[in-house]
Amino acid sequence: MKVQFVYPSFERHAQSHPELLECVPCNEYLGGPSLGIASIAAVTPPDVQVAFHDDRVKPLTLDVEADLYALSFFTPAATRALELADMLRAAGRKVVAGGIFPTMMPEVAGAHFDSIVVGEGEGVWNALLSDFGKGALKPRYEQTEPFDLEKLPPPRVDLYVEAESAALHPDDYPLQISRGCPLNCDACVVPYSMGKKVRLVPREVSKTALSDLAKAGKLAAITEDTSFFAFSGARRHLRTFLADLKNDPRPRGQKISYLGCSMPMILSLDPTLIQEISDAGIDRFYLVCGFDPITRNAFGKGDPDAMDRAIRSVQRCHEFGIEPYTSLLVGNETDDEGVFDRILEFTVKAKVPKTEFAIFTPYPGTPSWHQLEGEGRIFDKAWKHYNDANVVFKPKQMSAERLLDGYLTLWREFYKDKLHLAEMEQGQRTIQF
Numbered sequence: 001m002k003v004q005f006v007y008p009s010f011e012r013h014a015q016s017h018p019e020l021l022e023c024v025p026c027n028e029y030l031g032g033p034s035l036g037i038a039s040i041a042a043v044t045p046p047d048v049q050v051a052f053h054d055d056r057v058k059p060l061t062l063d064v065e066a067d068l069y070a071l072s073f074f075t076p077a078a079t080r081a082l083e084l085a086d087m088l089r090a091a092g093r094k095v096v097a098g099g100i101f102p103t104m105m106p107e108v109a110g111a112h113f114d115s116i117v118v119g120e121g122e123g124v125w126n127a128l129l130s131d132f133g134k135g136a137l138k139p140r141y142e143q144t145e146p147f148d149l150e151k152l153p154p155p156r157v158d159l160y161v162e163a164e165s166a167a168l169h170p171d172d173y174p175l176q177i178s179r180g181c182p183l184n185c186d187a188c189v190v191p192y193s194m195g196k197k198v199r200l201v202p203r204e205v206s207k208t209a210l211s212d213l214a215k216a217g218k219l220a221a222i223t224e225d226t227s228f229f230a231f232s233g234a235r236r237h238l239r240t241f242l243a244d245l246k247n248d249p250r251p252r253g254q255k256i257s258y259l260g261c262s263m264p265m266i267l268s269l270d271p272t273l274i275q276e277i278s279d280a281g282i283d284r285f286y287l288v289c290g291f292d293p294i295t296r297n298a299f300g301k302g303d304p305d306a307m308d309r310a311i312r313s314v315q316r317c318h319e320f321g322i323e324p325y326t327s328l329l330v331g332n333e334t335d336d337e338g339v340f341d342r343i344l345e346f347t348v349k350a351k352v353p354k355t356e357f358a359i360f361t362p363y364p365g366t367p368s369w370h371q372l373e374g375e376g377r378i379f380d381k382a383w384k385h386y387n388d389a390n391v392v393f394k395p396k397q398m399s400a401e402r403l404l405d406g407y408l409t410l411w412r413e414f415y416k417d418k419l420h421l422a423e424m425e426q427g428q429r430t431i432q433f
């Protein structure tokens with residue numbers, strides 16, 4: 001049996017707004033696929049042949065033949081994924097799906113696929129394959145309990161690396177050291193797609209994943225607030241991971257591309273932990289703003305204390321020699337039209353060297369999605385517009401047009417005096433947008 005895994009394409013910021021390419025003096029970075037396919041490929045029995053196709057690089061056609069097509073996608077890629085499923089099924093091919101969108105919108109996805117996986121796929125994938133082999137595929141396979149990570153093999157990132165080409169050769173691939181979150185941030189899907197309990201990826205799995213990336217000459221990208229939590233053993237687990245990373249003989253800057261978390265989290269870390277992060281060779285934080293009360297109050301309400309703390313978060317990164325790469329979100333319920341000026345003021349005061357801007361997006365399954373749906377404020381359900389670069393809902397304190405205009409103005413205004421970035425070496429001038 002041959003399973004063809006497919007990562008469907010989606011629009012990035014510069015594709016939604018090509019004018020950004022004119023005003024942002026940075027290279028547009030096409031990152032690696034998310035970990036979903038690599039994780040499912042890793043639990044696939046060895047007698048099943050697996051192949052990987054990245055639809056972002058080369059649109060999938062019917063020439064790519066397989067017994068079964070397996071698509072994994074999040075909301076921005078759902079428009080294309082549903083289109084691909086329709087195309088393949090019209091040609092008599094069997095197509096299944098998993099990932100965040102099928103988990104959160106099973107009725108929508110289920111109408112286009114022969115079968116969908118709801119929840120983490122590792123626990124049900126082999127049952128699906130077995131049923132498919134017997135010609136008895138069920139319409140839905142659901143992982144109701146969080147998957148036991150003790151049973152998790154290292155992800156098959158080698159599939160991604162083998163598929164690289166001149167059009168796609170990422171410097172990094174994602175690496176996961178925990179799953180799930182007990183918190184309830186209104187714009188985040190993690191507690192609903194991965195469960196509310198923090199579960200830790202076994203140390204040996206992370207070490208093997210790191211070593212596989214090292215052999216391929218790749219960095220690891222890590223984004224997870226949960227690893228910083230002082231409960232559930234998460235922070236201790238992070239410290240063990242950092243120690244392993246420190247022992248990795250590669251020079252600093254050649255192990256991890258960034259460590260991502262909510263920006264004010266930086267203020268809650270004791271200096272020894274930040275030092276351990278630096279000692280592990282991590283040179284860049286990816287700091288997400290707009291999900292937490294501090295940055296919401298700072299940028300949305302102009303709260304001076306919150307603004308000080310936001311600025312202090314960035315300064316703290318500088319003090320430890322770690323580059324603060326911020327992701328600044330607009331369109332929260334607390335944001336009035338003053339948010340754009342306040343964010344620009346913040347970038348100046350905090351000396352933010354490089355940043356990206358994003359528009360609040362009510363992703364299906366999040367508390368915000370349910371709230372805005374309930375209030376009749378979601379006016380666009382073209383899933384490809386759910387990419388943080390379009391306004392798909394009616395904002396509370398301004399028009400949708402003003403929000404979009406403000407977002408584009410932020411890109412233009414922030415980068416207008418940073419043309420020198422175009423002269424910097426590749427890694428320094430590259431951002432995802």
Ligand code: SF4
Pocket residue numbers: 181182183184185188189190191225226262291
């Ligand atoms: S944004 Fe971070 S802290 Fe909040 S629910 Fe999501 S993973 Fe948890």
